[in-house]
Amino acid sequence: MxxxxxxxxxxxxxxTEEEYAAPSKITLPEIEPSPGxxxxxxxxxxxxxxxxxxxxxxCGVEFREAxxxxxxxxxxxxxxxCYDAFKVMQGCMTNxxxxxxxxxxxxxxxxxxxxxxxxxxxxxxxDSDQVLHLxxxxxxxxxxxxx
Numbered sequence: 001m002x003x004x005x006x007x008x009x010x011x012x013x014x015x016t017e018e019e020y021a022a023p024s025k026i027t028l029p030e031i032e033p034s035p036g037x038x039x040x041x042x043x044x045x046x047x048x049x050x051x052x053x054x055x056x057x058x059c060g061v062e063f064r065e066a067x068x069x070x071x072x073x074x075x076x077x078x079x080x081x082c083y084d085a086f087k088v089m090q091g092c093m094t095n096x097x098x099x100x101x102x103x104x105x106x107x108x109x110x111x112x113x114x115x116x117x118x119x120x121x122x123x124x125x126x127d128s129d130q131v132l133h134l135x136x137x138x139x140x141x142x143x144x145x146x147x
Contacts, residue, residue: 044071057099059092 003014004043011116037048046055046064054063093100 024108057126059100061091062089062092065089097113 002016002019005012005014016077035045037045037050039045044064044067054060055067059065063087066082066085069085070079073079073082075081
């Protein structure tokens, strides 16, 4: 039988060689897999490391509102009704250029620039097509829309 001493918060255990030779009787619980971004209930896991802290930063409330809108969107194209929420989020992010990047343009200027000279990914779209694209790069999220 091991000898056990308690000293404050510490517990000191002395065992004999025979006690160390016996196999351990301790069983560890099974490791639960990480739930990911979407929980089994269909809700968003705001603690997911894949969000890179966006949900808890200075613009966390705006990010959660915009991302929730996009996630639960049933419109076609998905997230079309979330433009205003993403615009509010982008407005917040411009107040923290050191954290979210230094982007001087606002969303309306970006859209005007894209309509004037569309990028390679927009070349195959007809004017009647509507596109909503969510892009996350270097801890900043932006929404690009062409109407």
